[in-house]
Amino acid sequence: xxxxxxxxxxxxxxxVISVGLGGDYIWRDRRSRERRARLMAGITxxxxxxxxxxxxVRAEATQIFPLPGFDAYRGQMYRLDAHYRxxxxxxxxxxxxxxxxxxxxxLDTGEEFFSVSPERHGLDAGIEYDLTDQLSVEAxxxxxxxxxRTPHQLIVPEGRQTIRREDKRHTxxxxxxxxxxRRTSLSLDLDxxxxxxxxxxxxYDRHTVTASLAVxx
Numbered sequence: 001x002x003x004x005x006x007x008x009x010x011x012x013x014x015x016v017i018s019v020g021l022g023g024d025y026i027w028r029d030r031r032s033r034e035r036r037a038r039l040m041a042g043i044t045x046x047x048x049x050x051x052x053x054x055x056x057v058r059a060e061a062t063q064i065f066p067l068p069g070f071d072a073y074r075g076q077m078y079r080l081d082a083h084y085r086x087x088x089x090x091x092x093x094x095x096x097x098x099x100x101x102x103x104x105x106x107l108d109t110g111e112e113f114f115s116v117s118p119e120r121h122g123l124d125a126g127i128e129y130d131l132t133d134q135l136s137v138e139a140x141x142x143x144x145x146x147x148x149r150t151p152h153q154l155i156v157p158e159g160r161q162t163i164r165r166e167d168k169r170h171t172x173x174x175x176x177x178x179x180x181x182r183r184t185s186l187s188l189d190l191d192x193x194x195x196x197x198x199x200x201x202x203x204y205d206r207h208t209v210t211a212s213l214a215v216x217x
Contacts, residue, residue, distance in 0.1 A: 052087030057058030183216035
């Protein structure tokens with residue numbers, strides 16, 4: 001994935017207000033998958049309880065433009081994030097809530113129907129410790145519940161099954177970040193994801209290693 005964005009920032013009495021535009025380009029196994037256009041708005045305030053505390057609320061509206069072969073994902077995604085961060089000394093503690101609403105075309109093969117329009121609610125907690133001014137280590141855990149509004153219609157050995165898909169996903173992560181400057185950093189993260197679905201084919205246990213380079217302008 002490649003992401004780019006620009007935003008307008010204004011300081012006000014309650015905090016910092018931002019409004020921006022963004023775009024994503026996504027591919028998988030050298031095959032282009034989709035492009036996205038995003039409209040973002042948020043507010044950050046330092047008037048939160050606790051030492052070095054910060055609160056953030058952000059909303060996004062995204063239009064998805066799929067490439068051939070992924071037409072089922074055409075549509076809109078709406079997202080709401082709420083984020084609380086506490087920073088006592090060299091420690092940082094975070095609590096995040098995210099809600100997603102998808103309105104996609106969905107996939108109808110003629111024999112089976114698959115919904116790709118979930119409603120999701122997720123809660124993540126994390127803790128970070130600064131070993132030096134440049135190097136930090138972190139760990140986190142999270143839970144996400146996904147509900148697909150339109151029932152799946154699947155071919156199973158017993159015949160045709162109509163079922164609303166529900167997923168419960170648990171995550172664990174550890175990682176480290178090295179900051180070259182205030183605007184540039186390199187991160188390495190190890191994640192374990194355990195997804196339990198009421199449809200067996202969507203249950204999985206996955207381990208991921210991610211390297212990220214963040215550059216601000």
